[in-house]
Amino acid sequence: MTSVRTGEAPAVAGASRLSPPPRSLALSVAALAVPLLLLVWAGLLGTVAARPTPDELSVTGLVFGLAASLAALGIAWYAARGLQLALAAGRQDAAGERLEARALSSRSRRHSFGALSSSLALALVLMTVMVLTANQAKIITTFFNVDYMVRSAENIVRAFGLNIFIAVISMAFVLVFGLVLAVVRMVPGEGARPLRALAIAYIDGFRAIPSIIVLYLIGFGLPLAGLPFFAGLPQAWYAIIALTLTYSAYVAEIYRAGIEAVHPSQVGASRSLGMSYGLTLRHVVLPQAVRAVIPPLLSAFIALQKDTALVSIIGAVDAFSQAKFFASSNFNLSSVAVVAALFVLITIPQARLVDWLLARGAARRARRTR
Amino acid sequence: MTFLEFDAVRKHYGDHEVLAGVDLSIEKHQVVTLIGASGSGKSTLLRCVNALESITSGQIRLDGDVVSGPGVDLNALRRRAGMVFQSFNLFPHMTVRENITLAPRKVLGLSRAEAEARADELLERVGLAERAHYHPDQLSGGQQQRAAIVRSLAMDPEVVLLDEITSALDPELVAEVLSIVRELARDGMTMMLATHEMGFAREVSDLVVFLEKGVILEQGPPEQVLVDPVEPRTREFLRAVAA
Known part of the structure; x- marks a missing residue:
């Protein structure tokens, strides 16, 4: 110019x-x-x-x-x-x-x-x-002694089935119990204050206690206490109870984040159609909340799957205890590397899935605010 | 006969007084338009009718029944007073048809077939029959707002509250939404609306109410309030809006 x-x-x-x-x-x-x-x-x-x-x-x-x-x-x-x-x-x-x-x-x-x-x-x-x-x-x-790895692999893979069994059952329980905790924690109204306090105490408590200690207390405590039904359970079920108790507390917080992320105007719209709090929660809030928290839920479940290796401390024969058996009889840790590899094998596809879901969610939000 | 009645209605948020004593009577089949600057209390007054906001003092009566204060059956009240929002607030995880049939099925107890037949009939009337299976994010703003109007109509309300329903729309989409409101007025629906569309207010209203700082400064037929207002503040506001 x-x-x-x-x-x-x-x-x-x-x-x-x-x-x-x-x-x-x-x-x-x-x-x-x-x-x-x-x-x-x-x-x-x-x-x-x-x-x-x-x-x-x-x-x-x-x-x-x-x-x-x-x-x-x-x-x-x-x-x-x-x-x-x-x-x-x-x-x-x-x-x-x-x-x-x-x-x-x-x-x-x-x-x-x-x-x-x-x-x-x-x-x-x-x-x-x-x-x-x-x-x-x-x-x-x-x-990484290949010879030891090959020799121990079959037994370890077979024992890994127990880890998967514990993980799958626990995840199903956690999905339900965590949601119950989250909903109870958020019940509105003055009268529900004690109920909310109870849920908060539970969530705080079980997030504070290391899962290995919960497992130890359940795995050795329930048989000692001699309760009619619980005393005679197989070890794997003590692990399922312990992991459910611990991880429900985490998952309740994940659900809560999702519920709070649903915009209040959605509740306003639902309530102004004459829908009650319960109907609004069931049909409007939770479907949106759960969709939003699927990635962090999956991340919590990956952590839960890995914690199934803790059951070896209460004497259940999972992949890790099987590997320890090989390791101590051969003075060589190659069998433990096999267990590690198995966990990597099941975890990485899930981690990729989480990333993919997050990317898809971001793309969808971009489309919505267009 | 008075259908919806506000009697010295006040509403505080802490020290801030949003509604400072509102008296207003609305008859059945009337269309009442609230005008006034942002923050004058238009939206709050609408939201007090269906108790999305509670009032601090005063009384609101619907068809003779007191619908403010503690102990009111809110779900029953909201079935009678439908609401349409500025930002549509459709449920994003449902199709248009699911949005419309949810409350009739769960609250009124209609069967799925009954609810869907009614939804399709209403969608046909607003020109959205082809869009019944779409999700909200696949629709234009005007289409979303038409669907939101249908959603509130599906509950067969006695009065419909319209809270600046064209304010979030691109200008070229305003007309398609207003034409539905016009049709509802012709059918005799009782409506209360907050709007900045003065031309539309003049055409469709039976009563225009000018709110300022939480009180009614002036009310009357549209050709009086909008054309030859008594209050200087009303005149000032209208001049500002027209500019």
Whole structure:
């Protein structure tokens, strides 16, 4: 605008008024230096790994060393391209082509950041390998002895069925009992104050006590107390009772958050149609609340599933106690790693499902407020 | 004969007085329009009729029965006084038809078939027959508000309270909603509405009430209050709205 008024040549005026491109040269030099250092490290580590003793050749070590070096080299090559772009950006800037310089600079920075984050990942891998292979790879043989893993796997997988049984039954109970607690906690009116206090006391109490202690008290206490029905239950059912008691308190709070998130105008609309508090809760509030809390509910259930491993303390033969049996008779923890792997196997799909549900919910809310 | 009657109605929120002594009589089949600036007490007065807000003192009578104060059967009162809200407040997890049939089935005890037949008939009248299976978020604002009107009509109310029902709508969608209100007025429905649509108020109202700071400053037929008001404040307000 001013250039038109003052009659200056537009190109010159434009260049001086454009703010400078983002700085990229120093960053690209650093981004190149780091993978080159990693290349040296990977090479040294690979040489040692390939020849654990002077007259022995380890194929695994050799392959690892080569792979790590190649990875470092690849990152360095990518970083070098970043340096090249940064230099080009400098030339363009000197020539007064600011916009061109900005574009090149921004590409250079993308390369540099990419190289640096890949370097960090590679460094972590190298470090892990160093820890695992230290002391003649004692860690690997202690935790990941394939032979022990295979031998214990069948029994452990079979015992894992008990963990799944306990988890599924407990989750069903928790779903119902947690909802009852949440609803009781939120009953309106002066007269219901003692009822609410009772629910709050329960929720606070069972969220405070560690679940392992609840399990211990139930698992050993109920048989000792000699109650007619409860004394003779199988161990798994003590676990179900204990987990239900504990997790219902958590889940009640999750439900409560969902109920409170339903907008008061929804209640107003329902009540002004002549619907009672109960009808409004049942048909308007809870359906919306439950839908909203499915992701956090699933997260709580993942935690519950993992806590089924606690039943080994009251003597039930689940996957973990089976694994401990193998571990103590072989002085090797590979069987316990198998249990860990089983939990990972059932948990990760659920974690992905939670993320997917959350993303879908966010997309739906975006559509609604459009 | 007086159908809905406000007798020295006051409403406080703490120290703040929202309604400072409202006296008003409405006859059956009348359409009464509340006008006034935001915060003048229009919405609060409407919400006191069906007891979404409780009043601090005074009395509200519906067809001779006192419907304010403790011990009123709120569910029964709200069956008689339907309400439509500025932001529609449809239930988002239900289809339009489910929104409309829920209360008739659960409160009036209609069978699903009866309730749906009635809902479809009403939806047909407001031009939403094709949208019965849609969820609220798949409808335009105007369609949502028409569905919300049908939802309150499905309870067969004796009076309908309309709380700024076009204020949340894009301008081009206002007409489709107002035409339904016009039709209801023609059918003799008793209505109380708060609105900023002065042209519509003039056309449809039997009585226009100007509220300011929780009291009625002026009331009368629309051609008087909206065209030749007595009170200078009313004149000022109308000039501000027209500008």
